[in-house]
Amino acid sequence: MRLVVRVAAMFAGMFLLIGAGARAETPDAALAKLIDDARREAATPGTCSQAGLDRLVRIFCDQKLRTGVREYYPLFGTREGQTRSGYDVDVARAVAKHLGVEPVFTRVNAASRIPLLADDKIDLTIATMGHNAQRDSQVRFIRPHYYQSETIIVGPKAVPVRDWRDIAGRTVCVTIGNNSNAQIVAHNARLMLFDEAGLLPDKLKDETCTLAAQDDSFFDYYFTEPGFADRFNRKFGFAQLPWGMAVALNGSDRLARALDLTSQIFHRDGVFLAIAKENRISTGFLEGQRQVWSSAACNTDKGTSDPACILPALNTTLEPTRYAKQVAEFEKWVEARTGIALQLPMFKTMPAWLLFKAGIINSLVLVAGALAATLAFSIALGAVQSSRSAVIRWPARGLVIVLQSSPVVLTLVIAAAVAQAFFAYSSAVAIGAAIVALGLMNGSNAGQAIAEAMHTLRTERGSASIPTLELLSRAVSRSATQIVSFLINAAKGTPIASFIGAPELLSALTDITSFASGRASTYSLLLIFYVVVVIVVVWLCGKLRDALERRQVVA
Amino acid sequence: MSLRISSDFVPQFLAGMVVNFEIAAIALLIGLALGGLLGLARLSGGLLGGAATTLIGLMRAAPTFVVMFFLLNIIPADATLFGLPAAPSPLMTVALSLVPYSASYVADNGVEALKQMRAGSPLGALLFLPNVTRAFFVLVMSSSAGAAIGVTEGIAVILREAEQMPTLGDKLVLFGIGILCFGIALQAGFAIVRALQRHLGRLALRDRQG
Numbered sequence: 001m002r003l004v005v006r007v008a009a010m011f012a013g014m015f016l017l018i019g020a021g022a023r024a025e026t027p028d029a030a031l032a033k034l035i036d037d038a039r040r041e042a043a044t045p046g047t048c049s050q051a052g053l054d055r056l057v058r059i060f061c062d063q064k065l066r067t068g069v070r071e072y073y074p075l076f077g078t079r080e081g082q083t084r085s086g087y088d089v090d091v092a093r094a095v096a097k098h099l100g101v102e103p104v105f106t107r108v109n110a111a112s113r114i115p116l117l118a119d120d121k122i123d124l125t126i127a128t129m130g131h132n133a134q135r136d137s138q139v140r141f142i143r144p145h146y147y148q149s150e151t152i153i154v155g156p157k158a159v160p161v162r163d164w165r166d167i168a169g170r171t172v173c174v175t176i177g178n179n180s181n182a183q184i185v186a187h188n189a190r191l192m193l194f195d196e197a198g199l200l201p202d203k204l205k206d207e208t209c210t211l212a213a214q215d216d217s218f219f220d221y222y223f224t225e226p227g228f229a230d231r232f233n234r235k236f237g238f239a240q241l242p243w244g245m246a247v248a249l250n251g252s253d254r255l256a257r258a259l260d261l262t263s264q265i266f267h268r269d270g271v272f273l274a275i276a277k278e279n280r281i282s283t284g285f286l287e288g289q290r291q292v293w294s295s296a297a298c299n300t301d302k303g304t305s306d307p308a309c310i311l312p313a314l315n316t317t318l319e320p321t322r323y324a325k326q327v328a329e330f331e332k333w334v335e336a337r338t339g340i341a342l343q344l345p346m347f348k349t350m351p352a353w354l355l356f357k358a359g360i361i362n363s364l365v366l367v368a369g370a371l372a373a374t375l376a377f378s379i380a381l382g383a384v385q386s387s388r389s390a391v392i393r394w395p396a397r398g399l400v401i402v403l404q405s406s407p408v409v410l411t412l413v414i415a416a417a418v419a420q421a422f423f424a425y426s427s428a429v430a431i432g433a434a435i436v437a438l439g440l441m442n443g444s445n446a447g448q449a450i451a452e453a454m455h456t457l458r459t460e461r462g463s464a465s466i467p468t469l470e471l472l473s474r475a476v477s478r479s480a481t482q483i484v485s486f487l488i489n490a491a492k493g494t495p496i497a498s499f500i501g502a503p504e505l506l507s508a509l510t511d512i513t514s515f516a517s518g519r520a521s522t523y524s525l526l527l528i529f530y531v532v533v534v535i536v537v538v539w540l541c542g543k544l545r546d547a548l549e550r551r552q553v554v555a
Numbered sequence: 556m557s558l559r560i561s562s563d564f565v566p567q568f569l570a571g572m573v574v575n576f577e578i579a580a581i582a583l584l585i586g587l588a589l590g591g592l593l594g595l596a597r598l599s600g601g602l603l604g605g606a607a608t609t610l611i612g613l614m615r616a617a618p619t620f621v622v623m624f625f626l627l628n629i630i631p632a633d634a635t636l637f638g639l640p641a642a643p644s645p646l647m648t649v650a651l652s653l654v655p656y657s658a659s660y661v662a663d664n665g666v667e668a669l670k671q672m673r674a675g676s677p678l679g680a681l682l683f684l685p686n687v688t689r690a691f692f693v694l695v696m697s698s699s700a701g702a703a704i705g706v707t708e709g710i711a712v713i714l715r716e717a718e719q720m721p722t723l724g725d726k727l728v729l730f731g732i733g734i735l736c737f738g739i740a741l742q743a744g745f746a747i748v749r750a751l752q753r754h755l756g757r758l759a760l761r762d763r764q765g
Contacts, residue, residue: 158719173705192705195632207715208705405738407699409710413717414730421723495620499703506621513628523628527621534616 027268030301031261034254035099055123055247056255065101067092068108068116068125074221075281076128079107087279088126091146091245094271095124098262114138117248123255124247128217131244133315140252141244142259143310144267144293147217147276148285150237151180154204154219155211161235168425169416169501173200173209174514179316180239181514182351184213188425190501191514204232211235220281240285242311260304267293318349318515343518344525352512359508360529366431366497366504367533370490373439374446378483381443382450383472403444409499412437416500427503434497442486442493449482450475473551480548484541491537495530505529560729564716571709572736574646578701578708579694581650583687586657593658594665611662614655620700623652627704649701649708653694660690678755685751692744696737709733 038056041047048061059065069088070077077086084105096103106122113127117139130149131141153172155161161170168188174181175197184191192209194200201222203209216237222228245263247256266272273286292298298309321327327347334342346356384396403411415437416430423429453475476483498507509526513519596607626648634642643651664686671679702711713733717726 156719192703203705206707208707208711210715210718401738401742402734405741406734407696407710407737409699409702410713410730410733410737413710413714414727417723417726417730492616492618493620495618496700496703498620499700506624510624519628523625527617527625530618530621531613531616534618535612538616 025300027261027264027299027301027303031258031265034258034261038254038258052251054254055252056258059099059101059123059255063101064104065092065096065099065124066104066106066122067096068106068113068122068127070109070127071107072109073128073217075224075279076217085279087147087276087281088128090275090279091266091272092124092126094266094275095126095245095259095262098265099258114246117246120248123252124245124259126245129243129246130241131313132241133313133317135246136313138249139246140249140256141246141313142256142263143244143304144260144263144289145242145244145311146263146266146272147243147281148311149215149217149241149243151178151183151213151239152216152219152237153211153213153235154232155235156204156231157233159210159235161211163236164238166235167211169420169430170211171209173203173212175200175214176514176519178214179515180213181511183239185355185511185514188427188501190498190507191510193510193514201228215241216282224280241314261301264293264298264304268299318351320349321347321353324348341521343521345516345518345522346509346512346525349516352516355503355508355512356505358503359505362427362431362502362508363494363504363506363529363533366434366494366502367491367537369431369435370438370442370494371487371537373435374442374487374490375483377439377443378446378450378486379472379476381447382454382475382479385447385451386454386472386475400444400448403440406441408441408493408496411441412496412500415440425501427501430500430502431497431504434494434500434502438490438493438497442490446479446483446486449479449486453478477548477551480545483548484545487541487544488534488538492530492534559720559725560716561719564712567707568709568712568716568733568736571707571712572740574701574706574708575695575698575710578646578650578653578698578706579691581647582653582657582694582698583691585650585654586661586690587687589654590658590661591665594662594669597662597666598669607662611659614659615663617655619652619656619697620703622655623649623700623704626651645701645704645706648704649698649706652700653697656697657690657694661687664690678758681755681758682752685748685755688744688748688751692741692748695744696741709737 034056038054039060041057042060047053047057053061069084069086069092071079071084073086073088075086077088078084089105092103092105106116108116108122108125108127110127113125113129114135116122117125125139126146128149129135131145135141153161153167160166164187167184169190171190171192172184173192173194174184176193176195181191194203197214197218200209200212200214201219204212205228216234219234222232223234245259247259263272267286267289270290273283273290276283276286292309293303297303298306303309324347327344331342331344334340346352381396381400384392385400387393387396406414412434415433419429419433419436450472454471457471457474457478495504495506497504498510501507506526509522513522593607593611596603597611598604599607626643627645630642630648632642634640664683668680668683671677671682698708699710701708702714705711710733713729717729720726720729
């Protein structure tokens with residue numbers, strides 16, 4: 001008897017398993033069941049007035065899908081009068097149609113799209129929202145993602161930029177706070193920061209920027225303008241960011257599941273792809289996803305939870321420093337006592353801290369190098385300008401005139417261009433080029449003062465009475481004030497080395513503020529640092545001048 | 556070697572150089588006003604004089620390039636003053652970043668000029684004029700820093716053109732043209748300074764003889 005019962009139970013179990021497998025084999029069947037169950041529940045008298053209903057049931061109670069979309073995001077969510085258009089809007093309409101309800105739109109922006117979900121003002125947000133790991137604690141993202149943007153580098157067609165190797169040493173215009181900025185910085189590019197993305201196309205057009213980096217979804221609109229598309233093209237893309245539809249974390253389990261399956265079906269059937277084509281946006285990601293979701297491995301009701309099928313959220317969390325907590329507490333303490341919203345991002349995350357530390361070291365190396373180069377070039381140029389041989393003297397004087405006539409930025413750029421002709425671009429090459437340029441610029445002026453002092457010494461003391469080296473030494477002492485003045489000038493000029501990509505402190509802090517907050521505090525700190533450095537240099541140069549002048553008195 | 560320069564380069568470059576002079580003029584005008592006040596405060600002595608001396612010292616030590624980025628980042632884009640928009644344009648930001656240099660220079664030379672005047676040497680005091688002219692040309696050259704924040708001044712135009720050039724040789728020729736143009740302006744400026752100094756020297760001689 002027991003055996004009969006066991007065999008019967010085994011058959012019953014097998015039957016149930018097969019039955020269950022058959023029921024949920026395809027995403028379509030799973031979705032159909034979910035919708036049927038929810039509709040049936042909504043149709044049950046008294047259900048719709050109950051509190052704590054899952055949003056899927058309530059959508060069928062109201063026959064409305066309340067969706068948050070953007071109104072000022074060209075090609076994705078725009079509104080003219082009562083007419084809404086864009087990829088996100090059309091996706092919302094397609095989802096609502098698939099569920100058999102009416103879409104009702106609410107305007108959202110980057111700041112309101114999550115709070116409106118939490119406040120139950122909308123059921124779903126489809127609003128160009130990137131899926132990063134931090135947002136997972138705020139909303140439930142629908143998988144698979146309905147779109148993916150990436151940061152693209154855009155520039156004039158004539159500019160030969162193919163990949164990261166062509167970016168080093170170039171200036172890229174970016175918007176502050178863009179997560180991909182850190183990646184650009186890591187490839188030795190300089191950043192020119194702007195507050196709003198809307199400025200970038202204009203800055204490309206008026207040639208203020210040669211290259212600009214921003215989401216492809218942003219540039220898609222501009223590439224629909226013939227004037228823009230004729231002049232500029234996309235160089236390459238990086239920092240891919242999946243975009244997710246999202247629902248509230250609480251009370252949306254069944255809605256989220258229904259939307260997961262809908263999104264999966266839309267990818268497989270090319271619904272997203274067709275909507276994207278209609279709205280003239282990039283389709284590369286959607287074409288890839290169509291293949292993924294058409295494959296037998298992913299086209300099941302379990303596909304949306306299979307890591308091999310879905311994309312991970314982007315993890316943009318920066319590793320904190322050991323003392324990040326204490327720094328945050330210090331910031332709060334200062335604000336509580338002074339009302340000043342001090343922010344010290346350079347001490348809170350490891351990438352920022354490493355950039356900051358390297359920036360300080362490079363700045364000090366640059367200052368020391370510029371001082372040494374100025375001194376060396378001034379003595380060398382002073383000596384050759386005082387040469388008795390016209391063949392040596394006149395070219396040296398010509399060089400001095402050229403150096404004096406060249407604006408500082410141009411001299412730096414020339415030094416960097418020549419250095420890059422001989423060496424591959426690196427931070428050390430940029431610092432070296434800056435040291436040579438600053439040394440030549442200031443050394444030429446100080447050298448002229450030494451040459452003039454040599455001339456006066458020769459006039460005063462006769463031509464042959466003093467050996468040349470001693471004469472030069474006395475000329476250096478006599479022109480001490482001028483030399484010191486140009487040494488100070490060299491120290492003050494070092495931050496401009498950031499223009500050619502030398503990773504000194506200004507450069508480092510610009511990079512830090514491009515992906516972190518606290519611009520006001522950061523640049524105040526920078527100003528204090530350089531003023532202190534220059535004051536120290538002035539003090540040291542004062543000592544040098546005293547020593548040189550004492551030597552002159554002795555002589 | 557055939558250097559290919561775009562047809563609109565020359566007018567754009569000349570317009571860019573005008574921007575350099577414009578920035579220098581604004582910086583010098585503000586520097587004259589602020590430096591004059593600081594110089595007078597320094598001469599007054601006491602606490603005010605001490606404060607002015609400290610401020611002049613700090614302004615002298617502030618690197619222009621850092622001040623430029625400081626101003627660019629510290630002033631919000633929607634800043635207002637008495638209800639009016641007060642956020643400076645990039646051009647104005649460059650000019651303002653040169654003010655610490657021009658004001659401290661004016662204060663130093665202004666104090667010296669006033670001392671000469673008090674010592675009974677009006678011509679010695681007049682040396683202030685060639686010194687200010689020299690500062691103006693230093694400011695013109697320094698205004699090229701604006702290229703870093705997108706101001707379309709002379710050097711920015713040259714760098715933009717250079718980006719399109721394939722070889723280092725072409726770029727160096729273009730840079731040479733830039734140096735020549737700025738050099739002519741600078742040397743002309745210094746010639747003015749020298750002429751002014753000679754003129755003042757002659758006046759001084761006539762004064763002594765008279």
